[in-house]
Amino acid sequence: MKLAAYIRSTFGGRKLATIGLIWLCLVALAAIFAPLLAPFDPYEIDPVARLSEPGLPYLFGTDHFGRDTFSRAIYGARMTVVIGAGSVIVALLTGGLIGMLSAYFPRLGAVLMRGIDVLMAFPALLLALVLITLLERSVVNTVLVIGIVYATTTARILFGMTLKLKGEVFVDAAICSGAGHGSILFRHILPNLISPLLVQASFIFAFAQLQAAALDFLGLGLPAEVASWGNMLSEERIYVTRAPWLLIYPGVLIILSVFSMNLVGDAMRDAIDPRFKDDIAGV
Amino acid sequence: MALLDVEDLQIAVAKGRVLLPVVQGVSFSVDADETLGIVGESGCGKSLTSLAIMGLLDGTAVRITGGTIRFDGMDLGALSPKERRAIMGNRMAMIFQEPMTSLNPVYRVGDQIVENLRQHRDLSKRAARDRAVELLDLVRIPDPGQRIDSFPHQMSGGQRQRVMIAMALSCDPKLLIADEPTTALDVTVQKEVLDLMADLQKRMGTAIVLISHDLGVIAETCDKVSVMYRGRVAEAAPTAELFARLAHPYTRGLLNSIPVVDHDVEWLEAIPGRVPTIDEQLTGCAFHPRCPLATDLCSQTAPDPLQIAPAHRVECHFAEKVVT
Amino acid sequence: MSDPLLQVRDLCTHFTTRQPGLRAVKKVIRAVDGISFDINPGEVLSLVGESGCGKSTVGRTLTRLEKSTSGSVLFEGREILDLSPGAFRPLRRDIQMIFQDPFASLNPRLTIAQTLGEPLFIHGLATSWAEANVKIAETLELVGMDPKIMTRHPHEFSGGQRQRIGIARVMILKPKLVIADEAVSALDVSIQAQVLNLIKRLQRDSGVAMLFISHDLGVVRHISDRVAVMLAGKIVEVGTKMQIFEDPAHAYTRKLLSAIPRVAQRAGAA
Numbered sequence: 001m002k003l004a005a006y007i008r009s010t011f012g013g014r015k016l017a018t019i020g021l022i023w024l025c026l027v028a029l030a031a032i033f034a035p036l037l038a039p040f041d042p043y044e045i046d047p048v049a050r051l052s053e054p055g056l057p058y059l060f061g062t063d064h065f066g067r068d069t070f071s072r073a074i075y076g077a078r079m080t081v082v083i084g085a086g087s088v089i090v091a092l093l094t095g096g097l098i099g100m101l102s103a104y105f106p107r108l109g110a111v112l113m114r115g116i117d118v119l120m121a122f123p124a125l126l127l128a129l130v131l132i133t134l135l136e137r138s139v140v141n142t143v144l145v146i147g148i149v150y151a152t153t154t155a156r157i158l159f160g161m162t163l164k165l166k167g168e169v170f171v172d173a174a175i176c177s178g179a180g181h182g183s184i185l186f187r188h189i190l191p192n193l194i195s196p197l198l199v200q201a202s203f204i205f206a207f208a209q210l211q212a213a214a215l216d217f218l219g220l221g222l223p224a225e226v227a228s229w230g231n232m233l234s235e236e237r238i239y240v241t242r243a244p245w246l247l248i249y250p251g252v253l254i255i256l257s258v259f260s261m262n263l264v265g266d267a268m269r270d271a272i273d274p275r276f277k278d279d280i281a282g283v
Numbered sequence: 284m285a286l287l288d289v290e291d292l293q294i295a296v297a298k299g300r301v302l303l304p305v306v307q308g309v310s311f312s313v314d315a316d317e318t319l320g321i322v323g324e325s326g327c328g329k330s331l332t333s334l335a336i337m338g339l340l341d342g343t344a345v346r347i348t349g350g351t352i353r354f355d356g357m358d359l360g361a362l363s364p365k366e367r368r369a370i371m372g373n374r375m376a377m378i379f380q381e382p383m384t385s386l387n388p389v390y391r392v393g394d395q396i397v398e399n400l401r402q403h404r405d406l407s408k409r410a411a412r413d414r415a416v417e418l419l420d421l422v423r424i425p426d427p428g429q430r431i432d433s434f435p436h437q438m439s440g441g442q443r444q445r446v447m448i449a450m451a452l453s454c455d456p457k458l459l460i461a462d463e464p465t466t467a468l469d470v471t472v473q474k475e476v477l478d479l480m481a482d483l484q485k486r487m488g489t490a491i492v493l494i495s496h497d498l499g500v501i502a503e504t505c506d507k508v509s510v511m512y513r514g515r516v517a518e519a520a521p522t523a524e525l526f527a528r529l530a531h532p533y534t535r536g537l538l539n540s541i542p543v544v545d546h547d548v549e550w551l552e553a554i555p556g557r558v559p560t561i562d563e564q565l566t567g568c569a570f571h572p573r574c575p576l577a578t579d580l581c582s583q584t585a586p587d588p589l590q591i592a593p594a595h596r597v598e599c600h601f602a603e604k605v606v607t
Numbered sequence: 608m609s610d611p612l613l614q615v616r617d618l619c620t621h622f623t624t625r626q627p628g629l630r631a632v633k634k635v636i637r638a639v640d641g642i643s644f645d646i647n648p649g650e651v652l653s654l655v656g657e658s659g660c661g662k663s664t665v666g667r668t669l670t671r672l673e674k675s676t677s678g679s680v681l682f683e684g685r686e687i688l689d690l691s692p693g694a695f696r697p698l699r700r701d702i703q704m705i706f707q708d709p710f711a712s713l714n715p716r717l718t719i720a721q722t723l724g725e726p727l728f729i730h731g732l733a734t735s736w737a738e739a740n741v742k743i744a745e746t747l748e749l750v751g752m753d754p755k756i757m758t759r760h761p762h763e764f765s766g767g768q769r770q771r772i773g774i775a776r777v778m779i780l781k782p783k784l785v786i787a788d789e790a791v792s793a794l795d796v797s798i799q800a801q802v803l804n805l806i807k808r809l810q811r812d813s814g815v816a817m818l819f820i821s822h823d824l825g826v827v828r829h830i831s832d833r834v835a836v837m838l839a840g841k842i843v844e845v846g847t848k849m850q851i852f853e854d855p856a857h858a859y860t861r862k863l864l865s866a867i868p869r870v871a872q873r874a875g876a877a
Contacts, residue, residue, distance in 0.1 A: 169711035173776070176670050177726035178699040187725070191716040324795035440658070469657035469822070474866040496796060499868035526870060540800035542829035544852065544867050550807070551829065553800035557765050 010271035017267035020260030027257055030077035038071035042227040051243045061245045063236055072227040073249055079228035080209060080257055083143055087208035088201045090147020091154050096197065098151070099158030104166060104185060113159060120152045128211055132220050142221045146211045150204045157200060158193065165189045195268075202265030206258045213254055229254050285312035286355060286490045287336070287458055293349035294331050294340070294514075296561060302348070303561045306331055307514040309350075315457065318484065318491040320505030320522070322498060322537075326558040327511040329494050333460050336492070337377045338367050355457065373403040376451035380463035382443035386435040393419075393431030396450050403454045418449040422479060441472035445479065452483060462494045477504050498541060502526060507594070510534050513558065513569035516588075520595035530597040530606045532574045568599070576601045610684065611645035612816050613669075613784060618642050618678035620661075620668045638664040640840030641678070646784065651810060651817040653827040656837035657863075662820045665837075666786045669818070670704050671695060682784070700730045703782040707789035709769035713761040719772055720757035723747075726780050746779040747772075750805060767798035771805065778809060785810075786818045791826060803829060824867055828852055836860050 011018045030037060039057065046066035054061040060069035098116065102109030119127065128149050135141040165171065166189070174188050209230075215221030216230030217237075224231065229250040236246035294306035306328040313319045323329045334340050335347055338359065352359045354375060359367070379385040387395060396415040400406055406414065412431070419427035422445040435443055444464060451459055461480070465473035481504060484491055495501055501508055502522060509519040510531065518531040529535050539552035556573040559565060568574070571581040578600075586598045591606065599605065620639040625632075639661045646652045654662045667673040669680065671692075680688050687698060706712040713722055723746065724739040726732075733739035744754035750771040761769055770790065777785055790806065791799045807830055810817055821827050827834060828848060835845040836859065844857040855861045 169706050169708055170714040172672055173704070173706060173712050173773075174714070174725065175672060176699060176704045177776070177780075178696050178729040179725065180696075183725075183729075187717075188714050192714075324797060470824075471657065471862060471866045474868070477868070497868065498796075498870050502870040503868040537796060538870065540797045541870070542800070542803065542823075542825040543869075544825045544828055544864065545869065548829065550804055551800040553804055554797040555801070557767055557798060558795070560765075 010267050014267050017263045020263035020267075023256055023260040024264065027077045027080060030074050031081040034075050034078055038068075038074045040068040040071040042067060042072045042075040043225065044068070051239065051246075053243075054245055060249045061243065063232070063243075063246055064239060069232070069246060069249055072232060073229070073253060075227040076229040076232065076250065076253070079139070079212075079222065079226065079230075082139065083146065083212045083228075084205040084208050084261075086143030087146040087150060087211075088204050090144060091150040091204050092197060092201060094148065095151030095154030096158050096193075099155035100162045100185065100189065100193070102155070103159045103162035104181070104189070109159070113155070116152050116155045119148075120156070124149050124207075124211065125214055128215060129218070129220060132215060137220065137223050139222055139226065142212060142215060146208045146215075149211065150207065154200055154204070157196070161193055161196060162189055165192055199265055199269040202261055202268060206261035206265065209254060209258050209261075284356065285353075286315050287313040287492070288353040289332070289336065289350070290353070291350040292332060292335060292352065293347065294328065294335055295346060295348045297344050297346075298562070304348070305345075305514055305561055306335075309509075309511065309514070309516050311509045311516065311519060313458070313490045313492055315490050316484065316488045317507070318481075318493055318505045320501035320508045321492065321494045321511060322496065322501045322508060323511035324496055324537075324558060326513065326561070328514045329511050330462055332511075333377070333462050333492065333494055337375065337460055338371060339377075369403070372399050372451075372456075373454045374456050375458045375460070376454070376456040377460040377462065378444070378447045378451050378464050380466050382440060382447050382467070383435060385447060386443055388435050391432050391434055392438070392446050396431075396446070396453055399450050400453050414453070415449075418453055419446070421452070421483070422446070422449045423475075424449075439472075440468050441476060444468060444472075444476055448476075448480065448483070452487065452489070455487065456489060458490045458492070460492045460494070463496070464493070465500065466495065466497070473500070480504070498538060510537070515569060515598060516596070517570065517599070518595075518597045520592070524592065524595055528592070528595070528606050530591055530595070530602040531599050532576055532601075532605055533570050535605060536573075576604065612648045612650075612683060613646040613818075614679075614681040615645070615669075616643045616679045616681075618665070618668065618680060619676040620664050620673055621676040637840050639668060639675075642837070642840070642842045644835050644842065644845060646816050646818060648783070648816055649814040651819055651830055651832045653819040653821060653831040653834045654837060655821055655824060655827050655834060655863075657822055659839075660837040661840040662822075662837050663788055666704065666788045666818065666820050669786060670699075670702060697730070700726075700780045701783040703777040703780060703785050705770075705773055705777050705785065705787040705790040708793055709766045709773060710793075712773050713769055715761055718758055718760055719743075719747075722761075722772070723757070723776055723779055726776065730780060732780070742779060743775075746775045749778060749809070750775045765798075766794055767802060770794060770798075770802050774802075774805065774809070778813070781813070782815060784816045784818065786820065788820045789822070790819075792821065792823065799826070806830065824852075824863060836863070 011021060044067065046062065048066070049058065049062050050064055050066035052058060052062050058068050058070065060073060063069055098112050102112045128145050131145040131148060132141065171184060171188055174184055212221055213230030213233065216228060217234040219234060222228050222231055224235065232250040233247055240247055289312065290310050292306055292309045293304065295302040295304045309332055311319060321329045321332065331345065336352055340346055347360065393412065393415050396418060397411040400411045400414055416427045416431055419431055424430050424442060424445055438446070465476050468476060477500065480491065483489065493501065493505055505522050507521045508525050510517045510533065512533050517533050518525065529538065536552070536554035540554060542548070542551060554573050567582040568585055571577040574581065580600055586600045588596045588598050589602055590596055591602055618639055619641055622636040622638055624634050624636065642665065644652065654665060656662045664673060668675045675688050678688065679686060682698065682702065687695060720740065720743055723743045724736070727739045727742060733742060743757055747754045747757060752768065752771055752775070764772065787806065791802050794802060803826060819827065819830055831848050833845065833847050834851040835842045836851070836857065837843070838859050844851065844855065844860050851860060855864060
């Protein structure tokens, strides 16, 4: 199977990256099977046991409302996946498309890329803040905002790569065969962008977590009651001295996930098929 | 004693954990004031051989696995890196195929020559610069006093190659290795550069090893020729002798493949098949899959070098047949 | 005597570059500066010259990879320079190009079948993959390749083989005019001979007209019926093969011919 072969060739011999991949699979599984894995409802309150230490039955202890931290952590995995995947989709679809089309149609590109330049003038977090204040707090809006933030770098990268691919001889050959713009973009240019796109996706996934966590921490990201690791940090930060475990568990989970995603991204980037390495632009 | 004496040189390329032999026992020698031509197509190992002599192989991915290279009596393999560096650019110099990439594009042409000079000679900046102007004049760059301050991109391909020659000759080397020096140049410019090299050789007595895939260039400029195929010397002889009495089927095939300017040929006698890649290991003679004279013997046993005339060596079981 | 297939009159392709800097000086590069020639059906005309003479630009202008600046090009009596891209597309079937670099002219992501099938589908010569595969197999055999290779990718093949595939891509449409832009220049001598023989045979058998662009006079002699010599964007001499090689009129042509290094003797037949 092609996927198995891809995984073997990309991760074979790279212990850290493989561990990262396994961790991410665990996160994904936790996200999918959250209702089965979580011992408690993440919103259920047990006021008597509030701020209790990790132990039984509350494995990671409870927060200031008495909610089970372990269950919230598991449900938090859902948000991790949603935010990560969602941001990637938004970034690649908007940024990727803008970058590709700007390079292919230079006159359109002159306008679009200037717009991208303006957005890139803002530091990522600042841009996210500006955008999110214009919208109400929700999961969808958070994903949208983070996606737009990373659409800018994606656009830049794909602009450069498409520009190079446009000048390749096989594109000239396709033009001579009579291929139209659509054909050239989607048959000739896009397939050669897939590998670098995947690498870019992995890094966006990682950075999106950090952005989301930062937004949550500032109280601007996901709605307060949603169980996400960033929200958990944000809400419990005043209890750092009384119940440090409330910060340690979500913090560690964020670190592990971001680190894993970066390792996976590195492995994928290094594994871009060397026989294609010369053929793929810019990598 | 020859100035350069290569004996049974073997070079291998590391692919993963395996060492693949690319040059499998190449021997030749060059005397002062003599030009040796090494001719072959891609995959024959001629460029690697030249890099090995110059000491430019990186030692890990590509390395010498056997044989000796003796220059001016010294075994180059036995020298320390420091001793090696003292020779490179000084008593032995090299010019490459692509003058644009072998000249540093961000430095002026004069500065690059001066750098080489001051590396090996104890010269003041002024003296080195004067010598650089002299050298540019020697290689027939017009207006050398001005052009010395040009950048590579401001010069034509032919001029850049001349600058390379000037750099190579700056310290009066005894040996010049030229790897496809004119392949990237137009034919009229090629003629000028080759004439220049011949003239300089007459004046300075430099030995030249000229590597090319172009038999015409080799025929017109070299005193003797080694024809390489797949890491071995298929045939070696003085130039006139080689073209008068070809003894290897590959040399014959190569010659017949060239479309000639002076008369018409209906169909070229192309050599069928293609050069095997380095992964493909063969038994027997490397050329046998493509050879019109091949027999079972050829596929089993590699031919030993055969001396069919003074200074004319061939590696073919049927050399006698080819000549007649 | 039939009408010429291609009539080029005073073709110019100029490139303007803006020099960076405050003065923003415009520099005009006259790559092709007023050339005229005809190609008759079934004929091979070579365009020969050194680097920078504009010969490649001529080929690229005729296939509209570069925009012409002025002049007229009649293909089968019809002006093609001012056609819209849509109106020109059907003509792309009749005017095809073989590219120089066998390692760059095939999309590494597509199989050979996909690369060869694309032009068939674009021009309506096949409506299903079953039909296309038949034509692909035929054409691969025509260029001396095993039809089974059509499921493989370009990187599995050598330079000479890839060039044959490039020729197959051109021939599969049965064009009327093939522009070969330094089609054998990037190949080793022994492979060059094979591919040159192939091109010559295909041209003879199919009767396709050819504009053969090359810097190598030996190759040009081998393949041409007529030869045009280019220098600095202009044609300085044009004539039959015999005229150009045996009795060159222009000084530049003579200079080119005398500069070529020659092997003193040719080996006798084996």
